[in-house]
Amino acid sequence: MVFFDAVRAPVEPTAWHLRAASDALVAFRVDPAAGLDSAEAERRLQTDGPNELRTSARVPRWRKILAQFQDPLIYLLLVAIAISLGAWAVEGATGAPIDAVVIAAVVLLNALLGLVQENKAENAVAALKSMTAATSTVWRDGELKTVPAAELVLGDILVLGEGDAVGADARLITATALRVSEASLTGESEAVFKDPATLGGDVPLGDRLNMVFKGTAVVQGRGLAVVTGTAMETEVGAIAGMLERTESEPTPLQKEIAGVSKLLGITVIVIAIVVMVTIVLVNEVSSLADLVTVLLLGVSLAVAAVPEGLPAILSVVLAIGVQRMARRNAVVKDLHSVETLGSASVIASDKTGTLTRNEMTIGRIVTASGQIELTGTGYRPEGQVLQGNHEASDPIVLQEASMVLAGGSFANNAQLTEHGGEWQIQGDPTEAAFLVAARKLVGVTERVGEHERQGEVPFTSERKLMSALARHKEFGELTLVTKGAPDVLLGRCTRMQVGTDIIPLDGTLRRKALADVEALSAQAFRTLAVAYRRYGEQDRHEAEVIDEADENALVYLGVAGIIDPPRAEAAVAVAEARRAGIRVVMITGDHPVTAARIASDLGISQPGEKAVTGARLDELDDAGLRAAAGSASVYARVSPHNKLQIIDAMQAQGNVVAMTGDGVNDAPALKSADIGIAMGITGTEVTKEASKMILGDDNFATIVSAVRQGRVIFDNIEKFLRYLLSSNMGEVFTVFLGVVFAGTLGLAGAGGEAVALPLLATQILWINLVTDSGPALAMGFDPEIDDVMSRPPRKITDRVLGRRMWLGILAVGLVMGIASLLTIDIFLPGGLVDGSDSLDVARTAGFTTLVLAQLFNAFNSRSDTTSAFHRLFVNKWLWGAAVLAVALQLAVVELPLLQQAFGTASLDAAHWAVCIGMASAVLWFDELRKLLYRSIRKNQPTAAPRG
Template identity: 40%
Template sequence: MSYKKDVHETLQKLHTNANTGLTKEEAENRLKQYGTNSFQEFKPPSMLRRIWEQINSMLIYILIGAAIISFIVGEVSDAVIILLVIVINAVVGVIQESKAEKALEELNKISTPKAVVKRSGIIQEIPSEQIVPGDIVMIDAGRYIPADLRLIETINLKIEESSLTGESIAVEKDAAWITDNDIPLGEQKNMAFMSTLSTYGRGAGVVIHTGMDTEIGKIAKMLGTQEKAMTPLQKKLAQLGKILGIGAIMISIVIFLIGFFQGREPIDMFLIAVSLAVAAIPEGLPAIVTIVLALGVQRMIKRNAIVRKLPAVETLGAVSVICSDKTGTLTQNKMTVTNIYANNKRIPVNQLTINDQTEQRLMENIILCNDAIATEEERTGDPTEIALVEAAQKVGYDQKQINNTYPRIFEIPFDSERKMMTTVHQKGDHYLVFTKGALEPVLDRTAYVEENATKIPFTNEQREKLMAEANNMSNEALRVLAIAYKEIEADSPLDETVEQDFIFLGLTGMIDPPREEVKASITQCDRAGIKTVMITGDHQRTALAIAKELGIAEHEDETMTGTELNTISDAILQEKVAHVRVFARVSPEHKVRIVKAFKANDKVVSMTGDGVNDAPSLKQADVGVAMGITGTDVAKGASDIILTDDNFATITAAVEEGRNIYKNLKKAILFLLSCNLGEIFALFLGILMGWPAPLTAIHILWVNLITDTLPAISLGIDPDDPDIMEEKPRDQHEKILSKETGLFTIFNGLIIGLLTLFAFIEGLTIHSNVRSIFELDFSNLSEEAIIFAQTMAFSALSISQLFHSFNLRHEKKSIFTTGIFSNPYLIGAILVGIAIQVMIVTIPIFNQWFHVVALDIGNWLFILCLAVVPIIVNEIIKAFKRTVA
């Protein structure tokens, strides 16, 4: 806690001297002891590790097992097809994940390449990596701080710390300041931190921490050590894979035992059991999920959101809390004068017109008593002073012209004791004296008040009135500056005495204003059941004022400060986050605690931010969202999604997109599961009744990988539901196969399975020239009859599944309401699927590969009639649901 120690004590502890610094020898020894002033490299995962992450799931294990078994029993084509699916899925995933974390790499780029230090009494410039604890560092305006420093000298020094603390206003530093209290980084006035920027004045400091021991280094550690959590969809697919795997093994064992006791050949039963296991697993599911997410990524790009990690698309749709940084995310990260108080009235700057000498003089003052430059080509200087110049420019004043008209001839710079700045300018044969600063010091030096170009003696009553107005502005989180002037003779002494008997002109109120589009987005989030929480390093009052304007919070009891956070445990914080909407004066560690607290309450959390200080919480959140324009490379590297327009409204659009993508993914998954269940029912019931297997393994694989894949992908890009943002966020524990969806899947699987068996029996009766199933002799069926029947079953299964895809468009709305042709991709997938099935059955070379025979037009018409049955049944059920609702 160096900020609690005085300068002498700090220098003694570090064994250094403020006047001479370290010797060359001592610096070299400390460099060996402490290491370079740089960040440790956390190695990204290797390519083998990335591949392992893609195949490390129960679903993939089962597929690999099925491929091995298929190869052993001679079903090489089956094995090849299964392995091909695994490879495609892994390749797509690795390509997406290979855009690995660059956060630590970018953190290294933040440290300045050079630093000015005092060694052996000589001021010299050295690479910042060579700085060691005990070095005396010289600071001037425009220079980045190269390490964590305890300041030992400050002259009007201001440091902009928004990249670390989130506070947009440059902080005044004071080497003599000291405290015994535990306070957050943003209030440690005698400290300067690595990666922050000196914007005004000069100073010197002794290095207390370098590299990974700095505050920014602690962030690097957090980025390097946090574990990557599974998204809700990944967890659900893992659970589903286990269920399907266990189910497939159990069903295979049962069917093998049934066949064995029926007296069938063990090797035949083993092949049938393998076929059944293959039927139980939707081999195309991992690839389809990846493809649908990848297509979702392309849609997100069109809405100004770049997705770095595929699963984040789905997770974003489940978000129930958006934790947003204030500065640069909810606000413009640009100090702006919003109000001017002059002539006894407050006027918004955007409504200001210069009508008299008082207002004119005030505008001249804020340009002339100012060291900033604000032109189209250049913006340099203190953010507060830039804001003042820009306010004058808005009402038609030209900075260069005013400066040329009234050249500066003397100045008394701002300092933290006087809390004001005064400049003297030539005007003909006399001088104009302009001042700006904190209200009370200026009023203490005021003799008159100017109203409507009339000079009035300054009274206690007027003082109270001005103080009350300033308090009103402060309560709105405006930073208030007092403006005054006077005229003096040309022969007057130019010294401290010029700061007397001022004529008070008015007040300026400035703030980092909220983005115009944010309020509407937050309102939309509220309607969608998403809680918006502001997390900032800024002052509590400032944060609350912005929160009120945006509709995030209304009362102070909805806020919490970093100091309060330090006094409570994680368990208590977990209780309090349910009611707190604004966290102010927080550190990077606090942000991570807050995100963890929300997650502990079963919330799916999105964290938005742009600064270095946001990076750990971006990584900790379920979905980290970084700003693409103003965001640091560190924040982008730690995020899952980057907004290319830095617009909070884009987050709402991304959530909407995420919800639709998840809904469509669920359609695709339920479609595949119901289709595969149909295959299981067909095989299981056929074997149970002692019939020949109605389908072969190659039939099942072809349907699963080709016929089902195109409709599943088409369902994955189904048109958006216009009412999606009126729904509450889904429960992250919601199972893909809930009671309702489970019944839907089983019911439709049973229909498809029974239709397949019906087609199989029809094929047997046609080829055997009998009138019904009861006349069939199952113990004496020819191989030709079985192949013909399997062709009928294969075609009925394939086409009925294609038609079944219509039933997934909406759980309640009729296909005529959603529009039969509103998804042209689905229509195309069905037509292509039917065409491929006809080709396989009709073209001789495919007959040999798939063990099928040609069908006549009567057979195809029969199959088409069977295929529309699932649509008819589901339309009746949907109509009943609508009636009941």
């Protein structure tokens, strides 16, 4: 409930930094303790609109439809329609203008397919955008709620904490040690301390300390603020207003596809002109009808030879692949980042939570009388208590260990709960480790439960200690329990617990305790020591309020060795990355010894290899830094500046770097990396915003899986390019060679036609319509055919269409053309083989052979090196597209209405058998080519060059 009226009075734009926070609360009619109620928030959202920066106006559907016709190749088809209608009118306009109707139908159907493909791509991008939407914590209905940042409204009470992205401009109400990074807005690299006090006199944006702004990031502390500006009425909105017309730079893949399309367009138009001129010269073209036939053929050939739907198909294939990755917990925010991901040559990974489980586990407890080992990992409180290789039985050591765990569990703000058999924690994982370990020793949890907390001295990074005051529920005894860094805590201790005795902590005992800590650290354990101080009757009253001064004259209990166990699947993933030619490095803020141990266990580094520290990096010059970046596998105790140094040095060596991160300080490095990867679970909003990919499960294995998927997606792009271009070349070769060798094939003068063409214009358009879109799109669903992780990373500078790929495209296209023309020759009287069928039947057979050959080619194109029979039935979509194309071809050959429209004639079983046999020549030719290639490359260790 709010204590103001539900209806908000109009709020004029104002300089809120010059007014008290209470003024903003009154103006927006909101109770800071309860926030807005949901109904009022919804009303304001409807009134003011979503809290989103304005983007380009949505293109109306009618303009999208019109855009499908705004293509030079479509203009050619429209010219063909005009020519056909003109010829039909000159000849007396008798009957229906079949050619014009068919071409118009093809144009409309092509536009429909293009529209559907674009909508699929837009919907895929929109779905991915919703998966990565930012959120904010607000008070609503008297409760803390997490809402999408787009739903923030004026008057919302923002709850700000470390790592949060600020969702809207807001006036601070309270702030505790609140620092905000405003570099994205003001360019000032130093984070700004915030203060809710009202300012006197107008000040620059960077000095408005009582305001927080949309798009900035909380790096420390917490605060409460009332939203005073949303969407374009924010400071960042003002900047966005100036930038909204800026166009993004196309990726290398987009540029190459555009270049290929342009080159093909020019080439085939030239070829079409050459074909038309050749027809006129070779044949006696005297009538207007013959001239129209030649013009229609030339225009249709130009249209069919260029895959005009290629950009739309590219977007759909990318979207299909990216959504497949999202289902595997890897959300790629930009479709075209996939090509970069597949080219990654270095993965720079954080340690905690990515390579490890992020489930801190106590594995050792060392006290004055000895040590015990606790087995089991994670938060399930199951495991053994061992001394050596046997169950622990020394009562003194067990008692001392119990006191360490009891103290660490009491001076603790974490919670351990069980839900449906799954153990979960709330709070700091290191503190939770004490709660889990306490359940493994008999009686520890009960001992903790006998006390209640009276006060606390919270942990700070400067003190490296945390204390809590325990009061015994039955006897009322007060005990101060302190845990923290062993070296710091030992400096506050004067005595040591040995069994049931308390003895002075002399130099010998102190050195032994420090040696125990060093031994644990050498084994990659993180160490936390525990101590206590018991108050007597005389100072009980003073102890009811404790502070840092109480953390003295403590009794040292012992030290716990804590480790974050490596993920079992991470080692497998590291090995897989190495097999793929990808170098894996660890960059962490953790202790060098711990980092080196984990890296060695996972196979990232060699046993004994030491970590390079941030301090060491600071000492290196540029040459030394490049050398370290080229050889070191582990970096520890690094700063945000060091991370940027490492990434930049690796990129300068020509590497494509994928970098993981979760904290605010990782954001600059994520943005600098070629692929910034944010943690979806532990990552802050700032890192998610700076990244290009988000891991839904924070798992390193998912990164390697995403790289594999990125390579598969790129392979699928190559597949449909290989298929489309070689199939279209088949149409060009069929017509061109059919005209040039018309006399040899028996086409010259066949059927009494002055211009006896191997294919009619409408048949070429039909082939383009039936065989291009369906199979090409189906290849976007193709699973991994070749072992994509057995080859080195693709370089960004490598061409998609290389020399070898072009040679393959031309060779397959030539085989298609020859097979189609030989089929015509087999059935046509005269020529190389003397047949007995009419021109219509022979041409229909050649037409059908070309369609079937392109469908065979679809299966060929799934790999440039692997047999088409490998994993032949794994892509049901491709089989569906092929079956549909065959059904449509049967219809166009056998149905009278379609026979009239496309100039076809019925074929008997013998004709169909010959067509299938001749079309399969494409399959056998490519199988032989692949076999020869594999034989040549068999004994060569390096992967085949990309084609």
